[in-house]
Amino acid sequence: MTDLLLKNIRPMGRETADILIRDGKIAEIGAGLDAPGVVVEDGQNALVIPGLVEAHTHLDKTTWGMPWYAGRKGGVLQDLIDNERNERVPLGLDVHRQSMRHAIALIGTGTTHIRTHVDIDTDHGLSLLEGVLKTREALAGMIDIQIVAFPQSGLMVRPGTLELLDAAMAAGADIVGGLDPSSMDRDPKGQLDAIFALAQKHDAPIDIHLHEPGELGAFTMELILERTQALGMQGRVGVSHAFHLAMVPPARIEALMERIAALDVSIYSTGHPSANVPSLKAMRAAGIRVGIGCDGIRDTWGPWGEPDMMHRARIVGMKNGFRRDEELELLLDTASGAGAASIGVAGHAVAVGSAADLTLLAGETLAHAVVLQEPRPLVIKGGAVVARAGHAVIEAP
Amino acid sequence: MTDLLLKNIRPMGRETADILIRDGKIAEIGAGLDAPGVVVEDGQNALVIPGLVEAHTHLDKTTWGMPWYAGRKGGVLQDLIDNERNERVPLGLDVHRQSMRHAIALIGTGTTHIRTHVDIDTDHGLSLLEGVLKTREALAGMIDIQIVAFPQSGLMVRPGTLELLDAAMAAGADIVGGLDPSSMDRDPKGQLDAIFALAQKHDAPIDIHLHEPGELGAFTMELILERTQALGMQGRVGVSHAFHLAMVPPARIEALMERIAALDVSIYSTGHPSANVPSLKAMRAAGIRVGIGCDGIRDTWGPWGEPDMMHRARIVGMKNGFRRDEELELLLDTASGAGAASIGVAGHAVAVGSAADLTLLAGETLAHAVVLQEPRPLVIKGGAVVARAGHAVIEAP
Numbered sequence: 001m002t003d004l005l006l007k008n009i010r011p012m013g014r015e016t017a018d019i020l021i022r023d024g025k026i027a028e029i030g031a032g033l034d035a036p037g038v039v040v041e042d043g044q045n046a047l048v049i050p051g052l053v054e055a056h057t058h059l060d061k062t063t064w065g066m067p068w069y070a071g072r073k074g075g076v077l078q079d080l081i082d083n084e085r086n087e088r089v090p091l092g093l094d095v096h097r098q099s100m101r102h103a104i105a106l107i108g109t110g111t112t113h114i115r116t117h118v119d120i121d122t123d124h125g126l127s128l129l130e131g132v133l134k135t136r137e138a139l140a141g142m143i144d145i146q147i148v149a150f151p152q153s154g155l156m157v158r159p160g161t162l163e164l165l166d167a168a169m170a171a172g173a174d175i176v177g178g179l180d181p182s183s184m185d186r187d188p189k190g191q192l193d194a195i196f197a198l199a200q201k202h203d204a205p206i207d208i209h210l211h212e213p214g215e216l217g218a219f220t221m222e223l224i225l226e227r228t229q230a231l232g233m234q235g236r237v238g239v240s241h242a243f244h245l246a247m248v249p250p251a252r253i254e255a256l257m258e259r260i261a262a263l264d265v266s267i268y269s270t271g272h273p274s275a276n277v278p279s280l281k282a283m284r285a286a287g288i289r290v291g292i293g294c295d296g297i298r299d300t301w302g303p304w305g306e307p308d309m310m311h312r313a314r315i316v317g318m319k320n321g322f323r324r325d326e327e328l329e330l331l332l333d334t335a336s337g338a339g340a341a342s343i344g345v346a347g348h349a350v351a352v353g354s355a356a357d358l359t360l361l362a363g364e365t366l367a368h369a370v371v372l373q374e375p376r377p378l379v380i381k382g383g384a385v386v387a388r389a390g391h392a393v394i395e396a397p
Numbered sequence: 398m399t400d401l402l403l404k405n406i407r408p409m410g411r412e413t414a415d416i417l418i419r420d421g422k423i424a425e426i427g428a429g430l431d432a433p434g435v436v437v438e439d440g441q442n443a444l445v446i447p448g449l450v451e452a453h454t455h456l457d458k459t460t461w462g463m464p465w466y467a468g469r470k471g472g473v474l475q476d477l478i479d480n481e482r483n484e485r486v487p488l489g490l491d492v493h494r495q496s497m498r499h500a501i502a503l504i505g506t507g508t509t510h511i512r513t514h515v516d517i518d519t520d521h522g523l524s525l526l527e528g529v530l531k532t533r534e535a536l537a538g539m540i541d542i543q544i545v546a547f548p549q550s551g552l553m554v555r556p557g558t559l560e561l562l563d564a565a566m567a568a569g570a571d572i573v574g575g576l577d578p579s580s581m582d583r584d585p586k587g588q589l590d591a592i593f594a595l596a597q598k599h600d601a602p603i604d605i606h607l608h609e610p611g612e613l614g615a616f617t618m619e620l621i622l623e624r625t626q627a628l629g630m631q632g633r634v635g636v637s638h639a640f641h642l643a644m645v646p647p648a649r650i651e652a653l654m655e656r657i658a659a660l661d662v663s664i665y666s667t668g669h670p671s672a673n674v675p676s677l678k679a680m681r682a683a684g685i686r687v688g689i690g691c692d693g694i695r696d697t698w699g700p701w702g703e704p705d706m707m708h709r710a711r712i713v714g715m716k717n718g719f720r721r722d723e724e725l726e727l728l729l730d731t732a733s734g735a736g737a738a739s740i741g742v743a744g745h746a747v748a749v750g751s752a753a754d755l756t757l758l759a760g761e762t763l764a765h766a767v768v769l770q771e772p773r774p775l776v777i778k779g780g781a782v783v784a785r786a787g788h789a790v791i792e793a794p
Contacts, residue, residue, distance in 0.1 A: 068760075068761040072721050074720065274716055304711065304714070305771065315715070318701050321472070323471065324471055328700065364464065368465040370700070
């Protein structure tokens, strides 16, 4: 593991100090540190925060670095899903190459942890997973990648998918995924019983895409919470999007959030600009573990997005109507330290004893850094420099 | 006026051609043009569109280029208005300097026309207007600036403001502004009668901020439409924000949009991420003239925004759930040619006879250019190069 002396940085925006890293962990934080023989990096008075955490994305989907894809469709969710499943091969979307491009761009912009969903379906089997597994291996030590085996095309409606999810978990996926058990799969009890059983079998966490609106989404959330409690899976279940938490009446939202917090279910939000999204402040105030994510980046679904958690933080912040410095600081925490906790990575902090996964930011204060469109001066993973001036130290394919 | 031969560009994404500019106007578009003695610019195969149009901003408010402002407040609209009015002087917000920074940054990002609101209130009199008038004069020929005399702190609730608006129009403002005649001013009939009379007196157009929600906003909109019709002000009235057009029932929205189109009232949208915003596609389909704007940039109200209409177009596009190429092209048109029409600038096009106000964009296609975060290669105003590689040819103060 790596030793490094990081000089002249402002930990969490506090006064200028140095950070000594020993064996990939933060050994000391203080002024005027000295460590003979240890490599020195001058932070030039940049801010330093725990590395950014991408809590919800799809490394297997992006067209980043490919020619412009002009075939995007309108329509309902099912149309977008079908379009992608049918276009992957003709488009030449090589998942290993594309997930490398995506993940390396995230390293360049200061991300140290990714949770990615990977499509598992009866057309592609485990081939997409294999591409992302190769990427995880290739980037080991530079970025941590958690993989969700994600039944994008449906579970109950596509026989054979459950067996593939089982195989995906055996092949190296970390987390059992789910998708709109009611609206998409038409059988909420069926899907949820199946994925909770699979999670129990593999002793794995769960992460469910839940776009379902209003009371339908609230009903499905209740089914998830019931199973979390009954199976003792507190702290191991996550729900992505949860638009219903911005659509049902305020008292119902409050009661749901209270129960979500009590059962320690994480919520992942992308601040989806054209959807209703749950209030970040309300979730944090309720004690819910929350992470944020970019979701798909320039994929067959949509043209938007940048592989940059600061870009996404701004979208989430604008969506939440944040204005004040304390709100921007809450946002930055959700994109880094608190975001890590939401995906089960504890102790992600600029603190002695923590892993030296650190991102330097330009800016006068943490709040200023949130809105400033500047490259990250330096990114450190396990004590090693993995990016400088907005670019990862390795080239993307 | 200026002559220029712009070689190797793709007009509106079509095949590569040249554009010959004579006396500030587009004289010829074609392949292999030659014009002895005329200065040549090589467009290096960039796309070219009519210059971007900022249809709703506040040049008198930005802290751009100043130290980070940490004093932003929460609360209701009135709190934000009061905070700004009280903080302008202690903050040292020099309106001429700040509006120069803001407008020059807009030139650098490819904007050729701005409509700006400028606060007129009984605390500051016309002093903020004077700062923006100086900027307009200093940048004459580089960017066109329309000025709305804007009663930000209220009209009926602050006696003396109407007289100041009158004086502002005499001093050089072009457009009579208004603000939430019901919710803010508590007297919709009073405010609207006053500003329509003032517009008649100065033979000037009107532009009204209308944030009012739901049926209240629809009611105020009806009052505006009634006066537009009664006074024969078709084509000279604009309404900014119009959130109610995304809040009342669909049939009511449709009927309102039909009447707005029939009376040729323009709508300006900022794609406000945390508000309900009217559908850009529905407005355009109804035949309404629509422009988009960045609104305030990093001002005392909020930390967000960039002085860049392509950045704003992406926000508006994401908010509208646009995915397909034709939607991105509609968006780009609303930010340029159609946006110009919405502020009364006709014939803003890449066409023979049009003013040579042109913005070059990187990208494979127009749709690609919308999502690509790249500097504008070249910006031309009246045939003169005013920006290169993302930077205006003059320095900001």
